[in-house]
Amino acid sequence: MYRPFRFFATIAAILLCGRRLPTLAVSRSPALQALRSVLLMSTTGLFNAGIRVTPLATGTTIMFLSPLLVTVLSITLLGEKVGARRWFGVAAGFLGALIVVRPWQEGFAFLTSGVGFLLIAALLNANYQIATRKVRMDDPLTSLLYTASAGALVTSFIVPWFWSWPGPWAWVLFVSAGAAGGLGHFCIIKAMAAAPASVVTPFSYTSLVWATGFGFVFWGDWPDPWTWTGAAIIILSGLYIFHRERKHHAHS
Numbered sequence: 001m002y003r004p005f006r007f008f009a010t011i012a013a014i015l016l017c018g019r020r021l022p023t024l025a026v027s028r029s030p031a032l033q034a035l036r037s038v039l040l041m042s043t044t045g046l047f048n049a050g051i052r053v054t055p056l057a058t059g060t061t062i063m064f065l066s067p068l069l070v071t072v073l074s075i076t077l078l079g080e081k082v083g084a085r086r087w088f089g090v091a092a093g094f095l096g097a098l099i100v101v102r103p104w105q106e107g108f109a110f111l112t113s114g115v116g117f118l119l120i121a122a123l124l125n126a127n128y129q130i131a132t133r134k135v136r137m138d139d140p141l142t143s144l145l146y147t148a149s150a151g152a153l154v155t156s157f158i159v160p161w162f163w164s165w166p167g168p169w170a171w172v173l174f175v176s177a178g179a180a181g182g183l184g185h186f187c188i189i190k191a192m193a194a195a196p197a198s199v200v201t202p203f204s205y206t207s208l209v210w211a212t213g214f215g216f217v218f219w220g221d222w223p224d225p226w227t228w229t230g231a232a233i234i235i236l237s238g239l240y241i242f243h244r245e246r247k248h249h250a251h252s
Contacts, residue, residue: 012182013148017141024142032135033143037150039128040185044151046121054114056215057223060208061100061231062118067204067238068093069126077130089241096233099226129188129200136193143189148182205235 017024027033051059068090074080082090101115135143166174191200208231215221223231 009178009182010148010152012179013141013145016182016186017145020141024139024145027135027138027142027146029135029138032131033138033146034150036128036131036135036143037147039124039131040147041151041154043121043125043128046117046124050114050117050121052114054118055221055223056219057208057212057221058100058227059114059118060211061223061227061234062097062115063122063125064205064208064231064234064238065093065097065119065122066125066129067241068234069123070129071241073126073130078133086241089237092240093234093237096230096237099230099233102226132189140186140189140193144182144186147185205238208235
């Protein structure tokens with residue numbers, strides 16, 4: 001079904017821009033802003049496809065690979081230096097991901113399941129965060145306006161094929177999701193403009209608490225011990241990388 005929350009996210013972005021909208025609509029790097037928008041739309045679509053068949057907490061845990069991938073990608077794409085200790089943190093994080101995915105149980109069948117979608121989403125999300133860091137010369141509201149409006153524009157083209165009229169409660173959820181999504185992305189953009197990507201992204205680990213709670217309340221999903229173990233390793237590795245980044249910047 002078409003998701004109108006893209007439209008409401010755009011409305012939220014326009015309201016935040018206010019009278020500065022004509023000025024903020026002009027980017028210094030329109031091509032990179034367009035790339036960011038495509039990466040975010042692809043990430044969102046793949047994540048939604050993945051959690052249709054995968055518990056929300058498990059899907060969120062797999063997405064925690066993004067901060068680790070940001071650390072790897074920041075070497076070539078941002079020119080940031082990554083030392084041996086941070087490489088150790090990355091390796092530990094991937095070990096945690098293997099524990100969550102457990103490919104030894106079903107061979108490579110997981111690549112055709114929701115897990116495969118989520119792994120690709122994590123990679124695209126890492127690239128989105130890198131791109132967000134690269135467009136920090138733009139006003140954060142410009143970046144928000146591009147991602148919100150691009151999502152609304154693209155998803156509007158599929159309305160004739162997937163639209164079904166939602167009920168009143170669904171409209172409330174769409175408006176709430178649009179407002180929350182717009183505000184959330186604005187905060188991410190502001191954070192990426194203020195600090196290196198590999199420092200900002202570990203804060204996303206707090207989303208596991210919300211994902212676990214929502215998954216249990218709405219669908220009765222509760223992560224198994226393997227998932228909790230893998231999540232703990234991924235989170236600890238991300239926090240270790242964060243600690244190394246802070247020490248590095250304190251001495252530079």
